[in-house]
Amino acid sequence: MKSLKATGHQLADAAFQLTVLSQEAAATAHLPRFHQKLAAAGLLPLRPVAPAVLQLNVGKMCNQVCKHCHVDAGPDRKEIMTRETMQLCLDALAQTDIPTVDLTGGAPEMNPNFRWLVAEISKLGRKILVRCNLTIIVANKKYHDLPEFFRQHGVEVISSLPFYSADKTDRQRGDGVFADSIRALRMLNAVGYGQPGSGLVLNLVYNPAGAFMPGPQAGLERQFKQALLKDFGIVFNSLYAITNLPVSRFLDYLLASGNYAGYMEKLVTAFNPAAAAAVMCRDTLSVSWDGGLYDCDFNQMLDLPVASPSSQHIRDFDAAALARRAIVVNEHCYGCTAGAGSSCGGTVA
Template identity: 60%
Template sequence: MKSLAAQHHPLSSTEAQIAVLERSISDRIPAFASMLAKHQQYPLQADKVEILQMNIGKMCNQTCKHCHVDAGPDRKEIMTRNTMQQCIDVVARHGIAIVDITGGAPEMNPDFRWLVEQLAQLQVHVMVRCNLTIILANKKYHDLPLFYRDHRVEVIASLPFYTAERTDRQRGDGVFAQSIEALRRLNAVGYGVEGTGLLLNLVYNPAGAFLPPAQKELQRQYQKELFEKYQIRFNELYVITNMPISRYLEYLLASGNYEHYMQLLVQAFNPAAVKGVMCRNTISVDWQGYLYDCDFNQMLNIPVIPSQSRHIAQFDMQLLQHRPIAVHQHCYGCTAGAGSSCGGQIV
């Protein structure tokens, strides 16, 4: 499977995606901003910047059907060491406590390990969003579990379900078996094992046009199934809603589920989830150093509102903290039901 970009698919353009989202605004799917206003929550304001989420490239060894990054082996965009250094400088200068590294498969960036080493020296809490199969993809990645352990990295690993069939349908043939092997290797160095302090959190997202279930109950089910069948341990399960953008948007449109899915998101709008959305304490930076409210806005090319601070080289904490947040129709994904953030459900 190729990325939308490699297929020259119309939806590889962010303008085309935004046009689809805008066209469907109606009585049943009101503008997200008006929904916020109805609940006295517009404009949505950021709080302090506590997390820098770095997307260090679109290159990935997998081509998942729902990927909001449109990542894949055919994507070559990756962050340079120079841009990474600018991010590190910002983290050091402003005492940002958490750096969340994502991609693509971030480990495929040749400067990934250098970045983690620099951040570890700053005593920053580093999270890496790992697709698991990268650990087995090539000999040079086999020592990643040890590298993560030595730098006390929190590993957030994608495993959309605890059965092979449903996982492979979304992420490709054989991905489940490889993921299980990678989890065994992470467990073997202490990840997910009580008392080690090495955090291994899993990420569930629905393999289809439906909303995720309650996080705690599904976590119990994951723990039971993965331990009984494979003796795998992990700390927490984060349940994340799929955003109607990029490849997931393409799937929704191609399968005739788009309108229904948007209505599901709208019907599940939960004003209590708005307070905890991740954009309120996060700044997202792309492979070129541009700044966004979140990884999803990044993929739609919707920049942060303060125009004087739209690149890591111009990072201005005064302008960015307490900034108004740019919202669009995909934001319904973060406010549906119990809410959704990079750390799972919100309420």
């Protein structure tokens, strides 16, 4: 499987995705637009609070090509963050007291400067999250020591595992991904990750393998813990239940399978003002591989930069200007406000 970009798919173009979201919204005219829902909840314009997370997307390169990927990542994507841009991120970070840096991709570990970046963030004394797809650990011998590297730097590992069985996982993430993920989880457990009392945090991410919403996070976590322990002897800390947003490949899936209208209606119907008030974009800043600043990783993929004209690139990072911005919203935002809400850290309400 190739990325949408490599196949020349129209949905590889962010502007086209926004057009589709807008046209489809018009076609389902009985549904309110997202900004109307926010206004009715007294949340428009949506304002940031003090940033708690700086999320760096260090590249679209990945060893997997997952069917739901909002980044359209894959082995054929070559866009990765340079060390110069990483340095700009570190310089900006040093100016602030943002406590947490969240490294994502693609597979962030495939960036040749990944380990240098982790070491430099460590020197600044910030908490580091790495969104590790698990299979990268076993993809090549040079990555086999990643669990030990993570341990040395006290990295919190967050890994996608859409299900605790092979069929559903492989349908979403590719043949053999489940078996490789289990191998990688065992390697992480072996150095202490997820083990009680180790202080090494291993959290898993569940997202539905289809056009439905995640159920209650606590129940899913209980089920994952029982099944992974019983079947594979694997332990982990928490499960984050994340809703798929209608962006990039998941948008493609929704349109191609005829599920778009029903899925959006479900998200709109499940709009929860409490989740909207707690959305992650309020305390997160997202940086793209080329240094652009965004309210979140989804806005980044839709080319919707922060509404802060004087500070739209990490080289022009201006915390005061960014604090005054209004967060950019669009129809895809319904994915973060449905039901118990959804964020990179799971449910929010």
